[in-house]
Amino acid sequence: MRRLLLVLMLLGLAVPGSAFGQASSSFSQLSGERGCVSQEPPLLFDEEPIEDCARTRGLLGAYAVTVSPDDRHVYVASASGEGGAGSNGVVAFSRAGDTGALTSLGCVTDTGGDGRPGTDGFCVNGDALLGASALAVSPDGRNVYVASDGSNGVAWLTRDAATGKLAPAGCIKEFPRADRCRAGFGVIGISGVAVSQDGRHVYVTAADPGSVSAFSRDPDTGDLEPIMCVSENGSDGLCADGTALTGASSITIAPDGGQVFVTAADIGGVTSYARDAATGRLTPQGCLLDKAPRGGSCTSAPALAGAAASAISPDGKTLFVASAADEALALFSRDAATGRLTPSSCFRHRVATDADAVDPDEDAAADDCTPAMAIGQAREVVVSSDGRGVFVLGDEGSLATFGRDLASGELTQTGCAEGDVTYKACSEARGLFDARGMAVSSDGRSLYVANQSAHAVSVLSANVAVASRAVAADRRGRFRVRLACPAARVSGCAGGLRVGASKSRAYRVRAGASRTVRARLPKRLRRVVRKRGRVRVTVAARDSRRLMAASKRRVLVRRR
Numbered sequence: 001m002r003r004l005l006l007v008l009m010l011l012g013l014a015v016p017g018s019a020f021g022q023a024s025s026s027f028s029q030l031s032g033e034r035g036c037v038s039q040e041p042p043l044l045f046d047e048e049p050i051e052d053c054a055r056t057r058g059l060l061g062a063y064a065v066t067v068s069p070d071d072r073h074v075y076v077a078s079a080s081g082e083g084g085a086g087s088n089g090v091v092a093f094s095r096a097g098d099t100g101a102l103t104s105l106g107c108v109t110d111t112g113g114d115g116r117p118g119t120d121g122f123c124v125n126g127d128a129l130l131g132a133s134a135l136a137v138s139p140d141g142r143n144v145y146v147a148s149d150g151s152n153g154v155a156w157l158t159r160d161a162a163t164g165k166l167a168p169a170g171c172i173k174e175f176p177r178a179d180r181c182r183a184g185f186g187v188i189g190i191s192g193v194a195v196s197q198d199g200r201h202v203y204v205t206a207a208d209p210g211s212v213s214a215f216s217r218d219p220d221t222g223d224l225e226p227i228m229c230v231s232e233n234g235s236d237g238l239c240a241d242g243t244a245l246t247g248a249s250s251i252t253i254a255p256d257g258g259q260v261f262v263t264a265a266d267i268g269g270v271t272s273y274a275r276d277a278a279t280g281r282l283t284p285q286g287c288l289l290d291k292a293p294r295g296g297s298c299t300s301a302p303a304l305a306g307a308a309a310s311a312i313s314p315d316g317k318t319l320f321v322a323s324a325a326d327e328a329l330a331l332f333s334r335d336a337a338t339g340r341l342t343p344s345s346c347f348r349h350r351v352a353t354d355a356d357a358v359d360p361d362e363d364a365a366a367d368d369c370t371p372a373m374a375i376g377q378a379r380e381v382v383v384s385s386d387g388r389g390v391f392v393l394g395d396e397g398s399l400a401t402f403g404r405d406l407a408s409g410e411l412t413q414t415g416c417a418e419g420d421v422t423y424k425a426c427s428e429a430r431g432l433f434d435a436r437g438m439a440v441s442s443d444g445r446s447l448y449v450a451n452q453s454a455h456a457v458s459v460l461s462a463n464v465a466v467a468s469r470a471v472a473a474d475r476r477g478r479f480r481v482r483l484a485c486p487a488a489r490v491s492g493c494a495g496g497l498r499v500g501a502s503k504s505r506a507y508r509v510r511a512g513a514s515r516t517v518r519a520r521l522p523k524r525l526r527r528v529v530r531k532r533g534r535v536r537v538t539v540a541a542r543d544s545r546r547l548m549a550a551s552k553r554r555v556l557v558r559r560r
Helices: 523-532
Strands: 013-015 025-029 036-039 054-056 062-067 073-078 089-095 102-109 132-137 143-148 153-159 166-173 190-195 201-206 211-217 224-231 248-253 259-264 269-275 282-289 307-312 318-323 328-334 341-349 370-372 378-383 389-394 398-404 411-418 435-440 446-451 456-463 470-473 478-484 493-499 505-509 514-520 534-543 551-559
Touching: 054 102, 062 456, 073 102, 073 132, 073 435, 073 446, 089 132, 102 166, 143 190, 153 190, 166 224, 201 248, 211 248, 224 282, 259 307, 269 307, 282 341, 318 389, 328 378, 341 411, 378 435, 389 435, 470 478, 478 493, 478 505, 493 514, 505 514, 523 534, 523 551
Parallel strands: 036 054, 062 132, 062 435, 132 190, 190 248, 248 307, 307 378, 341 370, 470 551
Antiparallel strands: 013 025, 013 411, 025 456, 036 456, 062 073, 062 446, 073 089, 089 102, 132 143, 143 153, 153 166, 190 201, 201 211, 211 224, 248 259, 259 269, 269 282, 307 318, 318 328, 318 378, 328 341, 378 389, 389 398, 398 411, 435 446, 446 456, 478 514, 493 505, 493 534, 534 551
């Protein structure tokens, strides 16, 4: 397997340059308390919080995260954590535009507490938030919709665009008991929620018996009214009869609003539906299964076992599916006119082998899909707003980044991070174990990860990248290394470059540009190059303000 990236420490995740500009760039975790926010202790079951994180309330069992359309606020849904306890609500954060750092604004939960005994009054008391596990913000930014599987319902909160704070506004449940929620259908085991781009409709998926439901949305109040549903068994005539919906796990709407796509984890499927923009109604169009019966209504497609989540490119050309059981990322080309999905390529998790491994596995086998690092039990996938960056979150404490060519749609893996490092090519990351949700800001500056077991949200920011993979050094150990600054860093990138243990050298790169910087090997490594002809060395670029962890890369230095 090619080494597309070598040892990026402390969450220096390289992404294709154009994901955030015209040159290579990277993500690094913000330093100190800006790099993460975790639940305020004491925690339940004598758990220890992540060190060096800011603290807030309402993050027990942090499960999903989303960013407001104006990029000013971040919202985290917390379901249940260790032992079944959780905050069961939503925490609101303000977002610093320059760094992406988060500041808590308060929380809305099912009990008004933060999930710990004796905390009633810490949060605003909301309804139908038990098991809050999926979030969506309306395009106009007025409402946040919350799918809560413990409540078997969907709740909506009003959002103050100026302050970012949330207030309960309404809810629909499968089984209301003379409470404040209205009756709905198709929300037992609700698993996903999405708002159409025109803001007129909201769609939810539910695992039992497997369904997708459509609701009309009042743009003034955010209120929802049921329209129709499609379920695996037709729900005795209540819903349209569908197929391959058992264990429905996520929902994605095409950018043009023409189709809706649903993943089904239990059976490894993806189904597509034509959407009537005027009425919001859905009509089944196609079905893909990991192993479809011959002659049936579905077509076989690779790498779909345990299809957990999906995302679509902004141009609507490619659907990405993260599959947990297959430990894979599957890509499908979309026909905008018909909604037809055609398998185009796939990436499958490859255990670390040979020189790539911290501890080599001699029994690793080849696969039809392209091998990829750190996508074991893939459960979440998101795409950057410009369509050039794709990010995959694994259930085994890993995060992988891919670059996407806009013309061809081709993906190339560019980096990875793990909680417990197994690849030399991956960075070591805080708080990735049992990470569940992920979101990218539309300005391309920030990546947020919600961590269920850590009860935290991690904050990564676009950073300067070490773009060179291999360089040639003269007899005195001098060489030039290319650095790239993402366009998202509007003020440019400046700081110090260090090779191994050598003295730091200053660098400055304009936003969206790249340039070469002079560097020199330490004496010990110069002798290695003269003797062996090559050496691998860690090149680290740190920002001058030390706002982030250094961006690092292992670079091959050859004798000229």
